[in-house]
Amino acid sequence: MKYKSQKVAYWFFALCMLLFVLQIVYGFIMGFARIGMDGLHEWIPFNTARAVHTNLLVVWLLTGFMGAAYYIIPEEAQRELVSVKLAYVQLISLALVGVAAIIGYHFNYWEGRKFLEIPRELDFLVVINVLLFLGIILLTLFKGKRQTTTALVLSMGLLFAALLYLPGMIWFDSQVTDSFFRWWVVHLWVEGVWELIMGGILAFLLIKLTGVDREVIEKWLYVIVGLTFLSGILGTGHHYYYIGVNNIWLIVGGVFSALEPLAFFAMAMFAVYMYRKGERNHPNKLALFWTVGASIVSFIGAGLLGFAHTLPQTNLYTHGTLVTAMHGHMAFWGAYAMIVLAIISYALPNLTGRKRYNNFTGNAAFWITNIGMLGMTVAFGVAGVAQVYMERKLKMDFMEVQNEISIHFVVLIIMASLFAAGVIMYIMEFVKYGKPTDEALEPNND
Amino acid sequence: MLSKSQARAFFLGGTVVTFLIFIGLTVYSLAPGNDQTNSENITPQVVHGKELWEANNCMGCHSIMGEGAYYAPELTKVIDRRGEGMVKAILMSPVPWEPSGRKMVAYGMTEEEAEAMVEYFKWIGEIDLNGFDRIVSPLAKDKVQPTIND
Numbered sequence: 001m002k003y004k005s006q007k008v009a010y011w012f013f014a015l016c017m018l019l020f021v022l023q024i025v026y027g028f029i030m031g032f033a034r035i036g037m038d039g040l041h042e043w044i045p046f047n048t049a050r051a052v053h054t055n056l057l058v059v060w061l062l063t064g065f066m067g068a069a070y071y072i073i074p075e076e077a078q079r080e081l082v083s084v085k086l087a088y089v090q091l092i093s094l095a096l097v098g099v100a101a102i103i104g105y106h107f108n109y110w111e112g113r114k115f116l117e118i119p120r121e122l123d124f125l126v127v128i129n130v131l132l133f134l135g136i137i138l139l140t141l142f143k144g145k146r147q148t149t150t151a152l153v154l155s156m157g158l159l160f161a162a163l164l165y166l167p168g169m170i171w172f173d174s175q176v177t178d179s180f181f182r183w184w185v186v187h188l189w190v191e192g193v194w195e196l197i198m199g200g201i202l203a204f205l206l207i208k209l210t211g212v213d214r215e216v217i218e219k220w221l222y223v224i225v226g227l228t229f230l231s232g233i234l235g236t237g238h239h240y241y242y243i244g245v246n247n248i249w250l251i252v253g254g255v256f257s258a259l260e261p262l263a264f265f266a267m268a269m270f271a272v273y274m275y276r277k278g279e280r281n282h283p284n285k286l287a288l289f290w291t292v293g294a295s296i297v298s299f300i301g302a303g304l305l306g307f308a309h310t311l312p313q314t315n316l317y318t319h320g321t322l323v324t325a326m327h328g329h330m331a332f333w334g335a336y337a338m339i340v341l342a343i344i345s346y347a348l349p350n351l352t353g354r355k356r357y358n359n360f361t362g363n364a365a366f367w368i369t370n371i372g373m374l375g376m377t378v379a380f381g382v383a384g385v386a387q388v389y390m391e392r393k394l395k396m397d398f399m400e401v402q403n404e405i406s407i408h409f410v411v412l413i414i415m416a417s418l419f420a421a422g423v424i425m426y427i428m429e430f431v432k433y434g435k436p437t438d439e440a441l442e443p444n445n446d
Numbered sequence: 447m448l449s450k451s452q453a454r455a456f457f458l459g460g461t462v463v464t465f466l467i468f469i470g471l472t473v474y475s476l477a478p479g480n481d482q483t484n485s486e487n488i489t490p491q492v493v494h495g496k497e498l499w500e501a502n503n504c505m506g507c508h509s510i511m512g513e514g515a516y517y518a519p520e521l522t523k524v525i526d527r528r529g530e531g532m533v534k535a536i537l538m539s540p541v542p543w544e545p546s547g548r549k550m551v552a553y554g555m556t557e558e559e560a561e562a563m564v565e566y567f568k569w570i571g572e573i574d575l576n577g578f579d580r581i582v583s584p585l586a587k588d589k590v591q592p593t594i595n596d
Contacts, residue, residue: 034517041542041549046517047506112503114513149450173493175570176483177476179513219450226457233464234471242578243511244483246475250576256464316581320512320520387516392581398519399546 001350002443003074005081007436010351011091012067013344017427019060019098020337024420026053031416034402034409044106051105051117057332058115059098062161064340065197066094069137069154071347072204076151077144082136090132097125113178115186116168123169130162149218150207153225154200160193176244183239190332191235191260191302195228195267198298198339202271205291205346211280224266231259238310242319250312257310261303264295264335271295283357284349289366290342297338297370301330301377317392322405323384330377341426352433353440361432365425372419376412383408482574495566498559507550511575512582518550523571523583525564533567534560 001007029040029049038046074081081087101118104110110117118126137158141151168185172178203221207214237253271292282288305327309318318324345362349355356362383405390401474480499505507518514520524533536543536550537560543550555563573579 030517036547038549045507045549045551047503047515047551050506050515050517051503108502110501110503112500112505114505114515117503117506149454173488173496174483174485175496175499175510175566176573178496179511180472180476215450219448219453222450222453222457223448226453226460229457229461230464233461233468236468237471240475242575243513244573244575246480246482247576248471248475252471316578319578320509320514320516320582322516325516399548402548403546 001071001075001347001436001440003080004438004441005084005087006071006074006347007351007438008081008084008087008091009067009071009347010436011088012063012070013347013430015091015095016060016064016067016340016344017430019056019063020423021427022102023053023056023060024416024423026050026056027416028413028420031409031413035406035413047112048105051110052102054115055101055105055117056098059094061194061332061336061340063094064336064344065158065194065201066090066133068197068201068340068343069133069158071343071351072154072201073137073140073144073151076146076148076204077141078146079140079144082139082143086132087136090129090136093125093129093132097122097129113168113182116182120169120171123165127162127165130165134159134162148214149221150200150203150214153196153203153221157193157196157198157200160196161189164188164193179243180240180245183236187236187239188233190336191232192229194336195232195263196225198294198335199225199228199267201339201343202267202291202295205287205342206271206274206278208346209280209282209284209288209291210274210278211282212274212278217274220266220270224263224270227259227263227266231256231263235260235310238312238315241312241315254310254312258307260310261299261307264299264303268295268299283355284346285358286362286366287342287346289363290338290345293366293370294334294338294342297330297334297373299334301327301332301334305330305377305381317388318384321384321387321391322380323388326377326380326384329380330373333373344430348430348433350442351436351440353437354433356429356433359429361425362429365422365429368422368425369419370422372415372417372422375415376419379408379412379415383412482576484569484572487569487572489565489569491562491565492569494559494562495564495569498555498563499566502551502553510570511573512578518548520582521567521570522575522579525567525571527583530564533564537563 026049029044030046030053033046070081070087101122104119105117109119111119137155141147141155164185167181170181199221203217206212206217234252235257237249238257240249240253275288275292309315309323309327349357386405387401390396390404391398505514508514509516509520511522537553537555539552540554542552
């Protein structure tokens with residue numbers, strides 16, 4: 001590492017690992033409940049497990065993005081963070097709010113709105129926490145020696161993500177209007193501003209790992225995030241087809257969400273091309289695997305599988321089925337989880353000074369998690385398509401269909417076990433690296 | 447060849463233009479003339495039903511208008527399919543409702559709460575969902591004899 005204050009990123013990454021494990025545990029609770037093994041129902045019913053599973057995903061990814069920002073911004077701005085102490089305050093308060101929310105879910109303290117279950121009282125604490133985070137990052141950036149495109153895109157993504165949280169805090173009497181603005185948060189996060197964050201982290205990693213000229217990488221970064229917003233903003237319409245709003249969204253959402261894979265395709269081409277063009281033979285091949293892997297898997301998960309059910313004619317049948325879970329799992333994994341794991345893989349040797357590049361466990365973790373996730377996606381996909389056919393074409397009863405497709409959840413659990421084994425390997429590597437140290441400081445050649 | 451400043455202009459220009467169109471379409475589709483929800487029928491009871499829906503995270507298992515968790519049945523037009531009496535009985539039951547072995551939390555709602563939920567479902571059932579209601583709740587239209595599995 002080049003600046004001492006970058007060490008704070010390590011603790012954000014450590015929190016990520018912890019929350020990721022918990023997320024998987026609650027995923028298993030749901031998987032087992034679906035095959036009738038719901039012994040925990042009295043204490044952790046399905047709706048609790050689901051709220052915890054999805055919210056932990058959001059929180060650990062955001063924690064990872066924050067850690068990435070604390071690592072990247074000092075290096076890009078060429079100065080220490082304005083306050084390390086406040087960064088630790090922000091980390092601890094983030095963890096406390098997260099833990100309070102998760103515990104609350106077990107006691108019916110929530111707001112049953114998919115993905116945004118955090119109660120409004122805690123929402124205000126989230127806002128304060130994020131403002132503190134943004135204050136530290138933006139002050140560091142603007143007091144820095146330079147403001148690079150990579151840093152600006154990353155910061156812009158984080159700032160917009162904070163602003164877009166606000167529409168989700170407004171109360172509406174109508175379920176329809178409530179849903180409408182809930183998607184302003186959820187869709188415009190994951191298919192909008194989070195892609196800016198992903199693009200910023202991807203550009204930083206490609207600059208460091210491939211040695212390709214910064215100007216070239218940053219130029220294409222603009223094109224990619226341009227494509228993201230061009231398709232993604234109006235692509236929000238694919239959530240509005242069948243929730244009780246005007247049918248103009250069938251056309252607008254259909255056309256623009258069909259264009260959304262373009263941004264992911266461009267991202268994949270960008271990463272692969274820069275990798276091939278690069279002349280720097282960086283020893284951290286594992287970080288390169290995760291980086292290029294993120295761009296390719298996100299194209300498959302978010303781009304192609306999203307497209308598979310985004311047209312209104314298809315979505316009429318797949319809306320509200322397990323087909324969504326198929327797309328959701330691989331999209332979040334490829335686009336966001338893998339990019340966070342990429343920056344962690346890149347940063348760990350630099351933060352700790354231990355150059356444990358290309359070890360067996362790390363490589364195995366990459367392949368096993370990906371194979372496991374692919375298997376889970378296929379299991380969800382088969383279950384989803386079968387559900388659509390039986391429930392919506394053959395008009396069979398809901399629970400009758402659920403019983404028919406429960407075998408696919410056995411496959412899901414087996415594949416999820418493989419995935420979890422890979423994650424455990426990744427975390428074992430994380431632990432083996434040990435803690436960050438000032439001895440890992442490198443001379444700044446930028 | 448594209449320059450960096452042209453790439454930046456593409457990003458900023460594209461973002462501003464599409465966002466403005468998005469705002470315009472939002473205003474258009476939420477305008478009173480385009481209301482498909484019969485919003486005049488949102489009574490205090492319906493609002494109370496929505497509060498209960500959220501307070502108990504019903505969406506964490508069920509789905510409504512296709513949005514939710516796919517673990518329990520879609521509830522759009524549930525009153526048409528199952529009738530008020532059955533829905534109220536399930537919500538007021540002190541023991542878990544357990545169709546085909548899949549458990550629901552026993553909410554033990556009061557009569558007044560269960561009625562608010564029914565009003566909420568009735569209001570949802572009347573919304574024009576651009577054709578989705580006929581796909582997701584065909585039994586409501588055809589009035590097929592309900593089974594006990596739902």
